Amino acid sequence: MLTPDELRGLVEDYLGGLALTPELHGQAESVRYALEGGGKRVRPVLCLATAEAAGASPEEALPAAAALELVHSFSLVHDDLPALDDDQLRRGRPSTWAAYGEAVGILAGDALLAEAFRLVLSYPAPHAGRELAQATLGMIGGQYLDVTGTAPDEETLHRLKTGCLFAAAVGLALWVAEVPEAEQAPWRAFGGELGLLFQIVDDILDGDGYVVTHGAAEARRLADEAAGRAQAALDGIGADTSVLEEIVSGLKARTA
């Protein structure tokens, strides 16, 4: 079993060597720019670790893992646009639109999304692609609720904006590892809790969201509970989930 850091290395190498569609011409440069820049690669690492725990090789899961990172990157590139969050900086360097202009920034997001589907459609069966499409649509719905301030509640917002893609990271791995649908439930429960854990810790680090609604101490308690339920879901799976446990601990304890 590869460690999370080793899996992250696989993801970086794969993304760095990714052959983009030649017909993108010069647009490819902004797509690569958006994909670089030091993200933590949490979703693709989770996908690879789940795939390996479920009996596939991490290498088999790389196209699916990369597709998840491309969808995540697409959402960041469009969220940063002036009409949405108007962020000129992303991880300490100019956001994609700030570096390449708004027009190319919009097209970069579009290209990332289409490349993601190209990657996930490299598998013989359509299940992973279907799950990625559903997750992407949920994420877009969450972004709409956020931008328009029309979310019915915080939980719905987070489930869509963050949860969908975390759940898909586990779901895509299950399709790649050909885990029968009837056996997917505990894995998927794990994915759901992990997305929640990630979101609450994010809010604790940023001092917003759950911290504003519940206070810092209660947010910490909710994070620990989500981590506990994620661990309990793993305990119900008859497989070596040690690397996934490490990911739970890492997300629970993260400080950046």
Place this chain on the structure above:
Amino acid sequence: MLTPDELRGLVEDYLGGLALTPELHGQAESVRYALEGGGKRVRPVLCLATAEAAGASPEEALPAAAALELVHSFSLVHDDLPALDDDQLRRGRPSTWAAYGEAVGILAGDALLAEAFRLVLSYPAPHAGRELAQATLGMIGGQYLDVTGTAPDEETLHRLKTGCLFAAAVGLALWVAEVPEAEQAPWRAFGGELGLLFQIVDDILDGDGYVVTHGAAEARRLADEAAGRAQAALDGIGADTSVLEEIVSGLKARTA
């Protein structure tokens, strides 16, 4: 065999009754708005007619045909944005961003693209989805060349901006009708010529592109030649292609 008008009716009914992903929440309204508005539905009608000529029922091809229209609509919604063409009007009514604001307009395009992949992934095999992803990436590359003024030549620009999706309209129909890859070449030659015909006639009607480069008379001659080659490709196919011939004549003679 259904006529082009009957096929257009099928497309309109299908798009009008299309169940969008519930997780889109209020974003669905702008997606529906973008899909209405009286487009000619050339690409989905071409897809259905090709599918029927190749032995499938038009109904089987409806998800693929609708996916093509959603990708086309995605491209219009993003092209109309202030940072790209800055069009406030589309077919005589406010463009999507002008009606719903820029943020929701950007997300509407994103949602159209993701819904398109959801639709095309409803088939058991991934081939149609793969072809749609490639065509979309080509179209985005064409848009990049256009926006940045970096197209090597007009032909490359049109092949990407218009040709890719016309070619995919034929290609997706072939996958739906399960035409073996070895027998697809004449159909695909037809699709390529039809895309070129559409583009040249578009330029003749708008007085730009081919008309500027070649003059009106020469543009007309090039259009007639493309129509002739499209017809010749159909002549080489051992199937009832009468409706496709009608589409060629219609595109050649269109005045709007």
